[in-house]
Amino acid sequence: MKKSIYYSLLMSAMMSVAAAEETRQVDKHEHGVGELNIAVEGSAINLEFMIPGADIVGFEYEAKSDSDIALVNTALSKFQDFENIFTLSSSGNCNLVDAEIDINQGDEHEDEHDHEDEHDHEDEHDHEDEHDHEDEHDHDEHEEEAHNEFVAHYSFTCGNVKEIDRIDFPYFTTFPNSGELEIQFVSEVGSTSFEVEGDKPFIDLKGKI
């Protein structure tokens, strides 16, 4: 009996050490570099933007003052109309079927992480009791460093997806603070990547869909 308690103590100690190591990862984050993923399959085309707050509203802390909150809300409303951000060639005959616009700031970001891997979620719960104090400490630190990030997903279905030969990005004029966009693109033809900047705000997709 006693032995098993020792074992379980040992186990939990080992696991919590492991857990502490495992969770110490931070996403890369670079001002002036927004990410965009584009996937095409069948008649569907999906675009997902992940843009650092600095590129959109000029700051990266969590919006707390009224003026900051207003800035964030205006930015979010600009994302609501995708034509402020990008346009697909009209010959593709595409209709927006779904759009999700969000901003991850500080804690929210962490929360989302947990949601994604649900089985991990439970595991972590177990250890949190033991390490409450430390965890809180970590959180504080996180909050200071937290960067907000605009995340926007758009899904389209297209009458003629192969006719899309170009995507333009009014994004660069809509948000004057924006830097470059790093684009990963995948379709049945294969994958490729682009780097787009404001002086040449479009990508050429001839032969890539």
Place this chain on the structure above:
Amino acid sequence: MLLKLSLSSLYARLVTVGMTVIAISFSLMLYMSVEKLRTSAYTSFTDTISQTDLIIGARASSVQLMLYSVFRIGNATNNITWESYLDVVNKEEVDWAVPISLGDSHKGFRVMGTNKDFFARYKYRGGQSINIDKGYLFEDLYDVVLGAGVAEKLGYDIDTPLIVAHGLQSFSEHDDQPFRVSGILEKTGTPVDNTVIVSLAAIEAIHVDWSTGAKIPGQETPIEEIRKMDLTPKNITAALIGVKSKLTIFNLQRWINEYPEEAMTAILPGAALQELWRVVGVVENLLLGISIVVIFTTLIGMTAIMFSSLSERRREMAIWRAMGASPRTVVGLLMLEAIFISVLSILLSVILLFFSLSILQPWIDYNYGILVNVEMLSLKDMYVFMTFIFASIIVSLLPAIRAYWFSINDGMTIKI
């Protein structure tokens, strides 16, 4: 008449004109071969892997992961554990996965551990599969399959015994466990040609008595015993992954990149290649820039030669004038001459290019794995030629105008 006159005038100065033509054609050939090599290298690179959606490996830059997993250039920073690999494979988005284990070598060729799925899943040049040329894929634990290049360069055939060396540049060999060639693959023009392929279990087997990079002294597990052991790998270097739907690739990629238990990176092969190409592109443009400068230099050289020949040709021009040629005709003759020289140079450069390419092509393919396409000239080449002819007309204007003044001033008598 004018044409014939100009041609025979050129013929009379065969040596100087010939040298000019040779100089220009070499510079044009330099430009064209740089251009050909760069387009061929690009297609060779992008053709190396297709229909693989993601490549996963230990946390690294996407280009690095791409280079060591597909091109066998450089080394992995870390391996990933088999458990993490299984976690990825069990994701519902994943359609298929092929594990790869690197790190050993045979006579300078990389040894890759994988499973039979590799031969079915690895595609190149827009979906072509690897075919077996001789023999069969590995059946026994100690069977190896050779890429066409390895078999050719080492002169190996089916049943040739071979020993795998530990590490890439190493004197310690796994000589207690000899392998046997069971199959040789057809030539693909990809790095697979230069790879020695064994099963993952074999990689595990040859490291049974090894610990942290060295053989444990005195310990030698008999082969019969190794065969009975569980040879599931403990770690792998990378894995090729196919997804069920392209629309889920980025979700899976994010999941892998944020996988909490182990630092991993997932890349889209095409995207990483494009990224690499943006880096290489700088050097390419530099080469292209240099060859354009060389063309300009030879153009200037041509003008210089025309200028210097003018003074010795004052007599010739006087004769032209005597025969009734106007000063304008003299200008026309000189420009015609420039056109002749450039057209001749272009023809010679094309002949030189195809001659040298057809000789060098097997060598470049053999040593660098780049298949240079010796095919007809592209539209772009035609544009370059037109521009070159136009440029030579422009630069020939300078000596032509000088000749015009000479012929007006000199008339038929030469005042020196």
